[in-house]
Amino acid sequence: MELIFLKIELKNLHKTYKGGKAALKGLNLTLASPSLIGLVGPNGAGKSTLMKLLTANLLPSTGEILMDGLPLAHKEKELKAGLGYLPQEFGLLEDLTTAQFLDYMAALKGMDANSARAEIDRVIGLTHLQDKRKAKIRTLSGGQKQRVGIAQALLGAPNLLIFDEPTVGLDPAERVAFRSLFTDTAKSRLVILSTHIIEDVQSACDHLIVLNHGEVLYTGTPDGLIREKNTASLEKAYMALMNGRACA
Amino acid sequence: MNFLMKLRREIGRLLRERATWLFIAFTVAGAVWFCLNSNGTTATDAYVLTTAKNSAVLGALLFTLLTLIQFHRDYKNNTDTIILTCTDPLGHQLRRTLALLCAAVVTTLLVSLFALPYALIQTGSYFQLSAFAAAWYLVFFGALVLSILLASGLYMLLRRVEAAFIAMMGLITLSVLLESMYALNPSYQLFWVQTNAAAFSDLVNNQILIDLIVYNRLFCVPAAAAVWLLGLCCQRRYGRGIAGSFRGNARRIWPPALLAAVIICAALSYACEPLFDNSVAMDYGIDYESGTGMIMIVSSDEEEEDMAVTLTGKTVDLSVDTQRRTAAGTAVYTLQNTSGEPQDLTLTMNSGYTIQSASVNGRAVQATRDREEVSGSATWHIALPADETIRLSLSYGGRIQNDGSLSQTPVYGISDGYLWLPPDGVSPNAEVPVAEDCDFSARLTLDESLIPDFADANTQTVDTGDGKTTWVIKGTGYAGTGVIAAEYRTKTFQAGGLTVQLKYFAKQTAEIESMDAVNVIQAALDYFTDTYGALPYDNALTILELPASFSGGFAAGNTSAMDETCFAAAGYLPGEGSTPDEGSGIDTIVHELAHQWWGLATYPLSDDASWWSAEGITCYSTYCFMKEYFGEAYANAHFTDVWQDGWETYQNAFYVQHPEYLSKLSDDDASRVMAALHSIGLYDIMPLQLLEAEEAAGGQETFQSKLADLYQYNLCYYITYEDFLFMTELTEEALNIA
Numbered sequence: 001m002e003l004i005f006l007k008i009e010l011k012n013l014h015k016t017y018k019g020g021k022a023a024l025k026g027l028n029l030t031l032a033s034p035s036l037i038g039l040v041g042p043n044g045a046g047k048s049t050l051m052k053l054l055t056a057n058l059l060p061s062t063g064e065i066l067m068d069g070l071p072l073a074h075k076e077k078e079l080k081a082g083l084g085y086l087p088q089e090f091g092l093l094e095d096l097t098t099a100q101f102l103d104y105m106a107a108l109k110g111m112d113a114n115s116a117r118a119e120i121d122r123v124i125g126l127t128h129l130q131d132k133r134k135a136k137i138r139t140l141s142g143g144q145k146q147r148v149g150i151a152q153a154l155l156g157a158p159n160l161l162i163f164d165e166p167t168v169g170l171d172p173a174e175r176v177a178f179r180s181l182f183t184d185t186a187k188s189r190l191v192i193l194s195t196h197i198i199e200d201v202q203s204a205c206d207h208l209i210v211l212n213h214g215e216v217l218y219t220g221t222p223d224g225l226i227r228e229k230n231t232a233s234l235e236k237a238y239m240a241l242m243n244g245r246a247c248a
Numbered sequence: 249m250n251f252l253m254k255l256r257r258e259i260g261r262l263l264r265e266r267a268t269w270l271f272i273a274f275t276v277a278g279a280v281w282f283c284l285n286s287n288g289t290t291a292t293d294a295y296v297l298t299t300a301k302n303s304a305v306l307g308a309l310l311f312t313l314l315t316l317i318q319f320h321r322d323y324k325n326n327t328d329t330i331i332l333t334c335t336d337p338l339g340h341q342l343r344r345t346l347a348l349l350c351a352a353v354v355t356t357l358l359v360s361l362f363a364l365p366y367a368l369i370q371t372g373s374y375f376q377l378s379a380f381a382a383a384w385y386l387v388f389f390g391a392l393v394l395s396i397l398l399a400s401g402l403y404m405l406l407r408r409v410e411a412a413f414i415a416m417m418g419l420i421t422l423s424v425l426l427e428s429m430y431a432l433n434p435s436y437q438l439f440w441v442q443t444n445a446a447a448f449s450d451l452v453n454n455q456i457l458i459d460l461i462v463y464n465r466l467f468c469v470p471a472a473a474a475v476w477l478l479g480l481c482c483q484r485r486y487g488r489g490i491a492g493s494f495r496g497n498a499r500r501i502w503p504p505a506l507l508a509a510v511i512i513c514a515a516l517s518y519a520c521e522p523l524f525d526n527s528v529a530m531d532y533g534i535d536y537e538s539g540t541g542m543i544m545i546v547s548s549d550e551e552e553e554d555m556a557v558t559l560t561g562k563t564v565d566l567s568v569d570t571q572r573r574t575a576a577g578t579a580v581y582t583l584q585n586t587s588g589e590p591q592d593l594t595l596t597m598n599s600g601y602t603i604q605s606a607s608v609n610g611r612a613v614q615a616t617r618d619r620e621e622v623s624g625s626a627t628w629h630i631a632l633p634a635d636e637t638i639r640l641s642l643s644y645g646g647r648i649q650n651d652g653s654l655s656q657t658p659v660y661g662i663s664d665g666y667l668w669l670p671p672d673g674v675s676p677n678a679e680v681p682v683a684e685d686c687d688f689s690a691r692l693t694l695d696e697s698l699i700p701d702f703a704d705a706n707t708q709t710v711d712t713g714d715g716k717t718t719w720v721i722k723g724t725g726y727a728g729t730g731v732i733a734a735e736y737r738t739k740t741f742q743a744g745g746l747t748v749q750l751k752y753f754a755k756q757t758a759e760i761e762s763m764d765a766v767n768v769i770q771a772a773l774d775y776f777t778d779t780y781g782a783l784p785y786d787n788a789l790t791i792l793e794l795p796a797s798f799s800g801g802f803a804a805g806n807t808s809a810m811d812e813t814c815f816a817a818a819g820y821l822p823g824e825g826s827t828p829d830e831g832s833g834i835d836t837i838v839h840e841l842a843h844q845w846w847g848l849a850t851y852p853l854s855d856d857a858s859w860w861s862a863e864g865i866t867c868y869s870t871y872c873f874m875k876e877y878f879g880e881a882y883a884n885a886h887f888t889d890v891w892q893d894g895w896e897t898y899q900n901a902f903y904v905q906h907p908e909y910l911s912k913l914s915d916d917d918a919s920r921v922m923a924a925l926h927s928i929g930l931y932d933i934m935p936l937q938l939l940e941a942e943e944a945a946g947g948q949e950t951f952q953s954k955l956a957d958l959y960q961y962n963l964c965y966y967i968t969y970e971d972f973l974f975m976t977e978l979t980e981e982a983l984n985i986a
Contacts, residue, residue: 052487080334083334084334095264095266105334107253108334
């Protein structure tokens, strides 16, 4: 797969919601491809807000997001053209079949009919939905719908893939398979994985960002965090990081 | 290309949803049900227009729900979270709306599959493709389009499905209720769901009413598009509120630019609609003073007496273009100025016309128009020199307008196959006294298929050529005439000692021979002549058929006119089993014939103290004939019971019981309330009083005999209430029905 270079810089990024709740407080991060970045943190840490900012569904209160050196607000069209996004909560068009839904999404992403057909075959294969190709989405199980969600995000081999809790609802075997899929994809793309499941991060991500109360607690490799906290596993290192923060 | 590809997918997505087909199916089923259960005044009205209007209301309701479900479901289910992240949100909402419009097209085509053959079968030879297209594609389909635009626009604007739903229900209800809000006289452009077009004719082209629908849609579509575009501009983005989102979306030039453009279009369309004038609401009380509008004529004569300029001759040459629905002409006036000083000549002309040029004694002069318009007329002024003899030449023309303050249903207009021009739509009327020997002549050029009937004019010669016919009328002592023209055929017969010309629409040629209405007309004329006496003119009495939209009749000069539904007694409507409105058309025919005796040959003059008028005695006379011809049961059901109901309505009316509140209303509103009450007085209370008089006088025969004396003694004169009491030897108390 062709290597795509993409660099996203977050500079002093603040997001405060109406009512005064500060979701993000002065984030400074650089996210560059190829990489699989794990974004972890407890509920309310600001992960979903960061996702929405990166997908241009929200605008920052202050600070800026640069995409390849240019403000994201000026590159929204390019961002959307090369973005695959799976939100934590999403709905599908239940009256369509899997193939019809993917065809619909391919059209929205601007693919022509021929390339869409091949691409749909590809993502259906990647997400193991071959036997559900002609099934109406309303007949699929929760896990199968999650796979359709992942498939639509993968359509068109986007430059930037953002997954919010992608393995929720998947059985253990599927989870392993998708970790492998994300790892493979991240060899040539920038993939951001927001998750509660530390196991996913440990086994798949080459970079880790830990958020809490809208601030970055840690950024670096998962192994780096383990070494820093001198623990046997990433999960323990993460807990140590969170407890330390709480004690501080 | 990219947009079209996405649109195709959006349409495919929508049409694959079960909910979409459920709403389409309900709408189609509703339309079919309305087809099978509609009624109306004519076959075209019942099986085409009313059906489409009822279906439009249902369709607007169902497509509002479909639109709100489509927009809200994808938002609520977070489907939009995926979709709007990978595509332009504004473009997506545009495609979503266009897909819904395609569903409306599919629905309309499916409805047409039933409605077209059904209308063809039911209306038979009266089927008009233009009427069908207007009803189903402008009214019904238009309502679907408007409901989609408004519902989606309101949803995007309010972002709350329940608020958008309530707003839409309010708008639909308002549009439907407007039809019964006569007192408000709302503009026809506001009836966005079903329009206020009513009573399509079977017998003449309905273009005048179709124009009403077209101009309604020309306002409603940009107005609804403005709501939609405003909603689009406020489409929430980046987590911002309504104002922030508007600012964000307005960075792209096309949404706000388009919004401004459609707002301007809607405003221009509303302000520049050509069918009605801009006159303020008039005092209906004046029209009802005499029951015939005669008080206006009397006061007009009084005003004219003081003027120093007299009209001694007038020549008019008017040409009518039925394709462009316009008229253009020239008028030459000969005036005598006895003052020796310059004068300001006032002309009244239909408000849809303009004076293109004017010259006085060969010199070009300026004609200036007043801003105000009254009763469909505009006032123009021309400065006249001190010369004793003045020759004024005018060139004028335009598209005829109706009195918008009176009603929002057009009466006057020009169409291919039918036209009606009021006197000031034939030529400008000089507001000066007309000399008794004033020579009037007019040349009217019409399509050769049109046969005109001139009010107040009885000399006609014909000149034909190039598909046009020029009609020439000449007379003395008057200076204008209105004209009604259609593809008329004439049936001539004798009745009441007169030659009667029944001018009916050509489409009825086959049915007219067996029409019971003709027999009733003959019998009525004989009855009134035998009972009251002969009419005072020798020439023919004309009975003129009008389109159904006129809804009633009138009598003027030697003409009694009534709409086509009045002839329904002959059963000309197809499908006896599903005959539209029973109506009482024959009653109207006889009523308008009776007006020849009461209102034209004599002038029962109203006063402020009683309900005495031409209408009351005409209603009573009609009742007497109907009782003799159709029997007492018919007469009671169609007359006395109706009058009694009217009397009870009057007694229970809020403003009758609490007249002190009348003074708290605005002048316009008080005038409308009074007009409604006055109408009951003229048409219901006075006839009941005449029934009392009949009893007091010793029976119907005796009373009719006294009315005959009253008629013959006052022939061609006014009849006051006192004249009536004197001649019948009755007192006011004898007429008391309380």
